[in-house]
Amino acid sequence: MDWKGKQPAGTATEGAARGNGKGSGAWTRPGPWVTQWPTAAEVERLSRCFPEVLVLPEEPIEAARLEWEGQAAVVRSFSHRVPAEWVAKDVAAQSKMKEVVAVPLAGGYLALRFRSTEDQDRALSEGPWVVAGQLLAMTPWVPDFEPGEEAVQTAMVWLRLPRLPPEYWSTSTTLHIAARAGQPVTVDGVTKQRQAMGFARVKVAVDTTKPLLPGVLIQGKTKVRWQPFVFENAPALCSRCGQMGHQAAACRFPATTSAEGGSASASASVEVNPGGGPA
Template structure:
């Protein structure tokens, strides 16, 4: 069973619970006070509680009214979160916080229950009992709950959900069709570094037990465009040869086909088109390369 909010229910006609169709001249049924009281509350014009970045910057430079909070006043509350807490968000559908808590406890083999607190806009605060448990969680991964990949960063002061981004994610990166003479740990890490920050090589790759593709754990910043691959140049007999090395990101949602970022579709994209993506120019991946395993399409 996968978590996630469904599409908003559309009003139906002629069915119980929906908007029943009325014949001409039929008087509307009066509602009791109890029915009125249980109705949908009136929504404020400021329902999102968000301030667009441009407006916020303008207010910072022009508004004379601001609440100053002394740092010493915040020291106590910050100490409760500073060394033991991470902020998590799903890169796909929302996941229940109790599932997240159970997964951290299971993978970390912890002898206590991790605390999870639901924030706004899909963000979750996860608090461990010890700093070393938090640091171990950051080094582990990739973290996936109910098939949804999680982005995770250390909690930081003044973090505002939905405004401060959580963009660090650990994924497995595949290098398909890697030539046999490039199958060295330092060479594999060198190539993977063009996609993100390489953290480790998996056991099969390290031991040379599988040569279909190399597999590297990398740290990505998903606010940046994802690379579908990279050109690799090597010398042999004094001559240079260049080939295209495609990338496969395991369990990442498919990126926007226009800009290469995840989290939105091409119809919603506000970024300029990136070279090398579908419809772009330059050297692109062969069929089967530059793919994203899992997730839902982003464009």
């Protein structure tokens, strides 16, 4: 083999990013597909330039898929990242499981692998999950999962309904009100037994890609009253769009406005301290 003129390792990579400035060796900025994950528009452009689709042998992929399907969940935090081993330890301890393995993924996501489908189902249903003070969203792993801003869209949270009038405390009425904030799952024991009536407390699954509502108007017997929604352990909301997971300076979504032109979601009440005792 003729090695004459062979470039040192790394030269070809550097050359791809080096500019054409004569004699200056100037660098040009490499394309985004070299240094970071491309945007949807960039993927579309690249797909037009490189339209060939690679078809992989299915057998090894299907065998690997069986190790994940029905026995894994994907987790994300909405603010500070939480070490994977902390999440695995807390989920295993609170759900009384023998073993939970955490695998860090790209973009701050992590995967939890369970010993059985029953363990996976228990972890998904027993939230909300709050580890190191951070609210976590959890969803079942699906084939071709790819980390991204909308990859995990559902989070379990406890919703408080403060100063709820006593006649609204039946489970059916409470769940009906909570349905405006998310998908209601259950009421807590104190609420169900009416042992304390400072606030009703309902577990709801919220869509993290949509603004959290600050409350709802309810038609009463003598008046229309405003019922606030208080979300326990939720991170600070974007004051522009009302979503979790980012601040206004980094917001890419349209502002959510009220009829008066102000931000309708910015006033959503957020409870950062856990607790379900009487108000």
